[in-house]
Amino acid sequence: MMRLWRRSCSKVxxxxxxxxxxxxxxxxxxxxxxxxxxxxxxxxxxxxxxxQRPLHLKKDVHHSSKFYTGRGNLRVCRLTERNxxxxxxxxxxxxxxxxSTMKQQSHVRQGNAEFHPGWKGVKARLAPKKFFPQWGKxxxxxxxxxxxxxxxxxxxxxFLSNQLPFNRSIPDTRHARCLQxxxxxxxxxxxxxxxxxNEALSVIxxxxxxxxxxxxxxxxxxxxxxxxxxSHGELKGRLDEAIMLYNQSFPVLLKLIRxxxxxxxxxxxxxxxxxATADVVAILDAHIEVNxxxxxxxxxxxxxxxxxxxxxxxxxxxxxTFELEKQELAVDGFDWQLWCxxxxxxxxxxxxxxxxxxxxxxxxxxxxxANRIFLTEIGALDGGMLxxxxxxxxxxxxxxxxxxxxxxxxCSRIAxxxxxxxxxxxxxxxxxxxxxxxxxxxxxxxxxxxxxxAWNIPLKNSGIDYGDISSRKALQEKLKCKSFDWYLKNxxxxxxxxxxxVCYGRIKNSLDESVCLDxxxxxGNSPKMKPCRExxxxxxxxxxxGEFYVGELTNEQYCLADSGxxxxxxxxxxxxxxxxxxxxxxxxxxxxxxxxxxxxxCLEIKRDPSGTYRLVLENCTQQTWKIQHIGRxxxxx
Numbered sequence: 001m002m003r004l005w006r007r008s009c010s011k012v013x014x015x016x017x018x019x020x021x022x023x024x025x026x027x028x029x030x031x032x033x034x035x036x037x038x039x040x041x042x043x044x045x046x047x048x049x050x051x052q053r054p055l056h057l058k059k060d061v062h063h064s065s066k067f068y069t070g071r072g073n074l075r076v077c078r079l080t081e082r083n084x085x086x087x088x089x090x091x092x093x094x095x096x097x098x099x100s101t102m103k104q105q106s107h108v109r110q111g112n113a114e115f116h117p118g119w120k121g122v123k124a125r126l127a128p129k130k131f132f133p134q135w136g137k138x139x140x141x142x143x144x145x146x147x148x149x150x151x152x153x154x155x156x157x158x159f160l161s162n163q164l165p166f167n168r169s170i171p172d173t174r175h176a177r178c179l180q181x182x183x184x185x186x187x188x189x190x191x192x193x194x195x196x197x198n199e200a201l202s203v204i205x206x207x208x209x210x211x212x213x214x215x216x217x218x219x220x221x222x223x224x225x226x227x228x229x230x231s232h233g234e235l236k237g238r239l240d241e242a243i244m245l246y247n248q249s250f251p252v253l254l255k256l257i258r259x260x261x262x263x264x265x266x267x268x269x270x271x272x273x274x275x276a277t278a279d280v281v282a283i284l285d286a287h288i289e290v291n292x293x294x295x296x297x298x299x300x301x302x303x304x305x306x307x308x309x310x311x312x313x314x315x316x317x318x319x320x321t322f323e324l325e326k327q328e329l330a331v332d333g334f335d336w337q338l339w340c341x342x343x344x345x346x347x348x349x350x351x352x353x354x355x356x357x358x359x360x361x362x363x364x365x366x367x368x369x370a371n372r373i374f375l376t377e378i379g380a381l382d383g384g385m386l387x388x389x390x391x392x393x394x395x396x397x398x399x400x401x402x403x404x405x406x407x408x409x410x411c412s413r414i415a416x417x418x419x420x421x422x423x424x425x426x427x428x429x430x431x432x433x434x435x436x437x438x439x440x441x442x443x444x445x446x447x448x449x450x451x452x453x454a455w456n457i458p459l460k461n462s463g464i465d466y467g468d469i470s471s472r473k474a475l476q477e478k479l480k481c482k483s484f485d486w487y488l489k490n491x492x493x494x495x496x497x498x499x500x501x502v503c504y505g506r507i508k509n510s511l512d513e514s515v516c517l518d519x520x521x522x523x524g525n526s527p528k529m530k531p532c533r534e535x536x537x538x539x540x541x542x543x544x545x546g547e548f549y550v551g552e553l554t555n556e557q558y559c560l561a562d563s564g565x566x567x568x569x570x571x572x573x574x575x576x577x578x579x580x581x582x583x584x585x586x587x588x589x590x591x592x593x594x595x596x597x598x599x600x601x602c603l604e605i606k607r608d609p610s611g612t613y614r615l616v617l618e619n620c621t622q623q624t625w626k627i628q629h630i631g632r633x634x635x636x637x
Contacts, residue, residue: 150200153232155419156287156319158200164322166202166209170415172292173315173326175355178411179293187299188279189221191372193272195265196286197228198424201238203287203417208246208254210289219295220253221278225286227258228268265366265388266381273372273380282369287417289317297412298369301358306371307404309395311364312412319420329410331361333494336454336553337536338393338436340365343494358407362492363396367414378402379475382438384467389428390435397443400491402481429534433457438466442473444484447497454553456505456539458629494555500544503590505628506532507540509605513626515613519551519558525571527560529605529613540627546585546597547574559584560603562596567616569603594625 139147147159192211196204204225211223225243227235243254257271269283280302282295298310311332316325330342340363349359379398385391399406422428433455440448452459488495506516509529516532517540527550532538541549548560550571559574562583577584583598594603602620605613 151420153423154198154200154203155421155423156200156203156417157322158202160322161200161202161206164202164206166205167213168206170210170289170291170324171326173313173324173413174291174293174411177354177356178297181297181356181411183296183300184303187219187296188303188371190215190219190295190299191221191276191278191281192223193269193276193281193283194223194225194286195228195268195272195283196225196230196235197262197268198230198232198235199286201234201242204235204239205242207284207286207288207290210291212246212250212253214290214292215295219299222252222276223254224272224275225254225256226268226272227256228264229259229262264386266385266391267383269381269391270383273375276372279372280369281372281375284367284414285416287317287419288367289415291315291413291415294412294414297409301407301409302369302371305405306374308358309364309368309370309375309399309404309406310358310412311361311368311406311408312414313408313410314365314367315413315415317415317417319418322417324415329355329359329408331359331408332363332365332396332406333361333492334363334393334396335555336450336495338390338432338439338451340392356411358409360491361406361408362400362495364392364406366392367416368395374404378404378479379472382442382472384438384469384472385431385435386467387428387431387435389432390439394435394439394443397439397484397487398475398481400482401443401484401487402476402479434464434466437462437464438469441466442469442476447484447488450497450553453498453501453504453541453631454536454539456534456536456628459631496555498541498543498549498553501541501549501631502544503627503630504539504541506538507625507627508532509613510622510624510626511605511607512613515605517550517615519571522551525558527569527571527615529615542586542588542627546587548584548586548588548594549574560586562599562601562617564599567618569615569617588625590630591624591626593620593623595620 143159147157150158150162192215194204194207208223208225211220227239239256243256246254255275257275259268259271263271272283273281280299282298284290294312298312301308301310313327313329315327317323318325329345331345332340333343334340343362345359349357381391382394385394396406436451436455437457440451444451449459451457452462457464488497508516514532515529516538518528518530519537520526520528530538536552539551539553541553543549549557550560551558557574558571559577561570561572561577563570564583572580572582572584574584583596585597586603587593587595587597595601596603596617599617600620601617602623603625604616604618604621604623606616607613
């Protein structure tokens with residue numbers, strides 16, 4: 001018996017010794033790629049929160065025109081209708097104050113948690129039966145509830161994300177000619193900066209893993225994570241443990257910096273920039289997956305010209321299915337509210353007949369790469385921006401006006417996960433508006449009035465504190481920057497100021513001042529009367545030449561029109577209506593009627609039996625109209 005015990009003990013001891021030796025061999029002899037796969041596998045086991053098998057979800061709702069944020073959508077980016085994209089409606093964002101936007105809003109608990117102001121409305125829109133018609137197959141009731149809870153918590157399908165491998169493969173979306181390109185053997189070193197606020201841990205780990213997998217080790221110097229004061233528990237100890245595990249295989253590669261208070265996107269990116277040590281910095285969101293060969297085009301181009309700020313092409317990770325959707329090439333632009341938008345590729349680039357060539361762009365979406373020293377010398381990000389929004393346009397104007405340039409690199413592709421909504425900041429209009437005024441007052445010279453008009457803000461005494469811009473003005477002087485007029489003429493001629501707007505804002509009829517003229521549904525050309533709200537759909541602009549623009553100020557404006565037939569007014573593209581001879585010119589003075597110059601019919605309202613009002617064109621009665629803001633001493637009887 002004693003002999004048998006000794007024999008068993010010897011076997012156990014041998015097994016232990018073999019395991020120890022195997023571990024030593026792993027550390028000493030395994031290649032970086034082999035260790036990488038082991039680390040990724042162990043991290044995935046740690047991060048997987050629920051189900052044993054992956055879900056295969058159908059793409060049933062992600063093209064919803066009401067809520068879908070669009071292709072590769074970064075932050076709150078509108079997509080131009082002229083390119084066939086669906087704009088992101090401002091009605092998605094509701095709330096009460098900048099204070100409520102900025103304060104910590106993630107006191108989340110299981111069950112009937114309140115994630116943010118306006119929670120009840122969002123929760124109703126995201127009811128499982130409405131939003132997840134395919135959910136439930138193979139899932140217990142408890143897991144269905146967990147999946148719904150996680151979607152509400154993060155604004156994307158974190159339940160599914162937690163089951164996907166961190167080192168999953170995504171399709172290579174580059175053009176075939178990109179695969180034939182070669183790059184110099186010696187390239188600059190790279191610091192990757194990942195900014196996050198209350199992301200799902202699995203999403204962050206997938207970003208880290210993709211960067212390690214898809215970036216040549218000789219080029220990747222460090223990955224710097226900046227936490228802008230997240231409150232979710234898994235981003236504390238569990239994130240620290242994950243980083244330690246990564247750094248066991250890739251010593252000192254990952255660095256984590258935590259803000260002790262919420263400082264906003266621009267300042268979080270500056271924090272990462274200040275900590276970076278490589279030649280080139282790539283400033284990314286943490287909800288991305290870089291694609292194969294993403295880094296070499298960036299580093300090669302910046303090595304050629306250290307004054308160029310570059311952007312990859314963004315593919316979209318669907319917020320529900322996590323499937324990759326390839327996006328076609330476009331340049332990054334913006335409108336007068338400084339919402340980013342996609343514009344057509346430049347004609348000059350098409351003439352090159354080289355799909356791999358860099359493409360000049362008026363702006364960037366926010367994700368960018370630049371020479372670290374150049375970006376610092378030119379002023380980094382404007383730390384005076386609050387929460388987020390507008391910092392990408394501010395940097396874009398500064399780069400172009402102060403001696404740099406911006407390019408899109410077709411052979412560098414990054415997949416970006418856009419949230420269905422942002423649970424940490426429902427009311428984005430407040431910081432967006434404030435930041436837009438800051439950009440206008442700093443960089444737009446005589447054209448700054450267009451931002452005020454676009455946001456429906458009084459030109460004088462706006463009551464909005466956009467902060468101290470004296471340091472940005474000093475930087476402008478130091479760098480001997482060009483004017484915004486130069487930028488419009490040479491870089492972004494598509495962005496056209498309108499010089500003859502004489503009054504603007506919401507417009508009301510004397511019959512009932514609780515309702516306002518509204519653009520109505522898009523697509524569609526029927527203006528409505530709806531309860532007055534602070535929405536751009538109810539912005540109206542009257543021009544000295546007699547047109548009424550209705551809706552946002554864009555490069556293709558819609559005009560109020562009288563077809564001359566029937567009683568319904570319409571909205572027509574101004575340029576097309578003028579060609580067709582549609583009647584788009586009106587006589588209007590503040591407190592008087594709105595009368596078409598050609599048909600002599602007046603725009604009036606009638607009350608239906610249901611109690612709602614509709615717009616009509618008829619012989620003038622005593623109805624009068626008042627508009628919100630007068631742009632100059634005009635319009636009085």
